[in-house]
Amino acid sequence: xxxxxxxxxxxxxxxxxxxxxxxxxxxxxxxxxxxxxxxxxxxxxxxxxxxxxxxxxxxxxxxxxxxxxxxxxxxxxxxxxxxxxxxxxxxxxxxxxxxxxxxxxxxxxxxxxxxxxxxxxxxxxxxxxxxxxxxxxxxxxxxxxxxxxxxxxxxxxxxxxxxxxxxxxxxxxxxxxxxxxxxxxxxxxxxxxxxxxxxxxxxxxxxxxxxxxxxxxxxxxxxxxxxxxxxxxxxx
Numbered sequence: 628x629x630x631x632x633x634x635x636x637x638x639x640x641x642x643x644x645x646x647x648x649x650x651x652x653x654x655x656x657x658x659x660x661x662x663x664x665x666x667x668x669x670x671x672x673x674x675x676x677x678x679x680x681x682x683x684x685x686x687x688x689x690x691x692x693x694x695x696x697x698x699x700x701x702x703x704x705x706x707x708x709x710x711x712x713x714x715x716x717x718x719x720x721x722x723x724x725x726x727x728x729x730x731x732x733x734x735x736x737x738x739x740x741x742x743x744x745x746x747x748x749x750x751x752x753x754x755x756x757x758x759x760x761x762x763x764x765x766x767x768x769x770x771x772x773x774x775x776x777x778x779x780x781x782x783x784x785x786x787x788x789x790x791x792x793x794x795x796x797x798x799x800x801x802x803x804x805x806x807x808x809x810x811x812x813x814x815x816x817x818x819x820x821x822x823x824x825x826x827x828x829x830x831x832x833x834x835x836x837x838x839x840x841x842x843x844x845x846x847x848x849x850x851x852x853x854x855x856x857x858x859x860x861x862x863x
Contacts, residue, residue: 630672630681634660637689638851642703645836652701654734654844655689655772656851675757681790682710683719686736690728692854701733703765708742711753720760726752729760735786737767747781754782763820784819786842794845798830808836 631775639653662668672681686704693702710716723729736757744750754764765786769775770793779787789810793803807823814821814830835843 630677630684631661632684632688635684635856637692639693639854639857640842640844640851641655641849641857642701642842643848645823646841647833650700650849651694652703652841653854653857654703654705654737654851655693657685657689657705679709679710679713679715682707683716687719687723687728690723690732690734693727694732696854697731699731701735703735703737706769707735707740708738708744708750711736711757712749714761716743716753716755718848720724720756724760729762730791733763734761735763735765735784737765737788738784739767744778751782768824779819783817786820786822787814788822788824788844791845794825794827794835794843796824798828798834804834804838807840811838811840 628762628817636658637655638658639655640653641650642654643650657665657668659665659668662671667680669681672678682854686706689702689704696702720729757764763786764782766775766778767788768790769779769787771790775787778784787810791848793807797803797807807821811821813819820841822842822844823840824844826835826843827847829847832847834845
């Protein structure tokens, strides 16, 4: 089944500094007129052996859309590890560079732990290549599944995104607060920024701020929507 490029677009969810409530950027989230649930879209692409095609097309369209944003804010985009391992990925990066979609854009690729990476040395080489193009790395959904500890230690991501598990009822859980504190101590020492996902209540936001979590994302702070809808929304 061919992927219909015309039916693919993106919503953008804002990411904020929790200290001063300033918007620092967005996460670009794939949407499709063919699938109401984006996860089903990716599952179908995996079944049809079209994941690389869909993943790179999503990145390409998001970069083209975001290029119209003149605020120099950060753009976070999800990408599967298998995509950056694919033999065609180097050509894809060259295409992005040739079309100047990587210049003057502050881009971070979010690697999800949905796929298990067995060869960390090879992944490190690919990440080094991405950084040579000016692309930063985030580990997404940290705490959702298998331990990310070895990956964080070996690969030095610029960001880690704590799964919404940690933000849900954060104000009620001393254990979650204590665990986040330990993560923050490590990340401060090694210059890694922490983003807490899934913030949905004032009480959980206040605890996140009291823990000095630097960045946050969630429905309380802003829902995903078309980038044009943010044109009249100012920081602060």
